[in-house]
Amino acid sequence: MEHLVYPTKGLSEQAFEKSEVLFETWHVKAEYAWDTGVAMGKYLDELKNGRLIGRRCFKCKRVMIPPRMFCEQCFRPTDEWVYVQDTGTVKTFSLCYVRWDMVRLKEPEIPAVIDIDGASKGMGILHKLGEVDPQAVKIGMRVQAVWKPPAERTGSITDIAYFKPI
Amino acid sequence: MGLRRVAVVGAGMTKFVRRSLETGRELAWEAVSKALESCEMTLDQIDCVVIGSAPDAFDGVHMKGEWLSTGAGAWGKPCMRGFVGGGTGVFSPAQGWYHIASGLFDTCLVVCEERMSPTQPHPQAAFNTIFDNFTERALGPNLLWIFALEMNAYMTRYGLSKADVAQVAVKNKRNAADHPASQLGDANITLQDILDSEVLAWPVQRLDVSPVTDGAVAIVMAADSVARRVTPKPVWIEGIGWNLDTAYWTNRDLSYPTYVEEAARMAYRMAGITEPRKQIHIAEPYDPFDYKELHHLEGLLLFDKGKAPEATALGITQRNGDLPVCPSGGLLGVGNPIAAAALMKIAELFWQLRGEAGKRQVPGDPRRGVAQAWGDLMQVGTVVVMGK
């Protein structure tokens, strides 16, 4: 089937650097202002208060974090707010040496999915680990949120600076 | 089921390159022209067009389906775009299938195209918006996080080493050396090369990851009676399936792709497959990372949970093994132009089942293959079973 592969023209990065190929650069002006909605509004407000909050569905009995106003499994509105702990268990983690734009980092960031105590089993949230030797991190490790001082909190997931081993 | 039988009768593709001179529309046309040439059909014999393409943010255009339609042969025709991220390349033939099986159309041209190269500073950056805007983006995440987190969960659950996983990258990159369109085929690559490569987000290393790619693939599908007039060797769509898991990805069990199993069961039921491991002769699971091939083979019920690495080590998934997996070279070897990547796998099954895969040809007389893709926030599974 070789004849069914079109001889597409590949370019090198140098071709652009040396302007051997014509090109246009375009910056899309996309800025967003999102209404947080009810669930996220409450979640972010409570983060500013130094607390994590979830939501319970009476039908499947799950306590969900992040909270949501409808249960995606039962497809009905969820029923009540439930405060959960700010401690949890590392479900999985990585040691990341590159940034979102692939710029290299000297010290790795440690993203982790953390199962939160008080929420249903397997209800993890994404966050980062800190105050820990990267080589010492293990799945199953118990961790605790480290909160920013109240004056520095803005109502964002980063009001928790990171989770550290208990 | 009372529906018409549908076959793939032709296929064509572009080379998969790191950055093409061609615009996306030109890439689409290149693939279309080769697909039409392969079965000696003309555009006016095509009744409808299905376009598959992943986020518009890669090509950097608005309403990518409509934009691409001119190069995809859709001028003046009924045309529909499907989009399920990386799952698109296997979902598009499913769409083509129901366009024809419904009786509404006799022939369908399915075109998948992606250019990652326009995205600056790096295509990775376009994935930033895959993370939840309220609960995740402020953490400065990198798409690699999701893969690394999933890979670690899978490896830890089954006590796997990097070598257990990296052997997939070796197999696929070596297989890809025989694919005329491949970007990263390397007949001489070794396990040590993979293990020595730069750590990006442990446990993910550079050579565990498929490359950033531009490319397009097109296939021609036809109803039973038409298919037999067009080619003496139609390859039939025997089963299709697709399934979506929750977008709350941190609430999922990351060590097993339930959505792939659900999609596979749907496709196998339709194809009358009760013992996949015996009844399927070639598998082309989605392999953007080496561990994903293993993950997906288990989701496809071809190996028990945690057992795919062992099967790989035993050589079962080599081209001359008992169940060849990714004889094409997969995304790891041929390249990963998101939506087009999985349609490349469909085209591979088409050529393999017709005995036209050249140096990549799986020996014996393979009669049935399964292609699978995965995408969106890693929660869609799409599966197609093809047979002759």
Next chain:
Amino acid sequence: MGLLHTLERSTEARVYYGTMGVYHRYTAGVAGEKFLRALKDEGKLFGTKCPRCGYVYVPARLYCERDAAHLDDATWVPVGPEGELVSFTAVYTDLDGHRLETPQWVGLVRLDGASSVTMHYLGEVQPEALRVGMRVRVVLKPANERVGSIKDIAYFKPI
């Protein structure tokens, strides 16, 4: 079914801001590269004429969208420099919705020899004299200002 929740006070409404940190670098394509280089280096406009259906695409294209024919080098034909004004408009707001002091005139032009229509600015315009169907002529930037962009054409002017 009505709204499940309403806010008691507008101060309860929360806004969260974000943006997309990507930009794009576009190539002109196989045909586009050749078209723009001819414009830049020679000050000439070209289309491609389909050998099957006769349609002439401007800017030049690699393929015919009507029959998937390959429009190779042999199908390149010169077009313009004059043409017919197919439609026009005056634009009074910019991309952010702010009012422009003087309107931007934009037109659709079918260059002589072309089947397709090209959009560009109109310049040296006497608004009351503009008419659909009138003849226009391309005005190029001087050679040393041309970079290989569609804006190497400064505008079309009525003649």
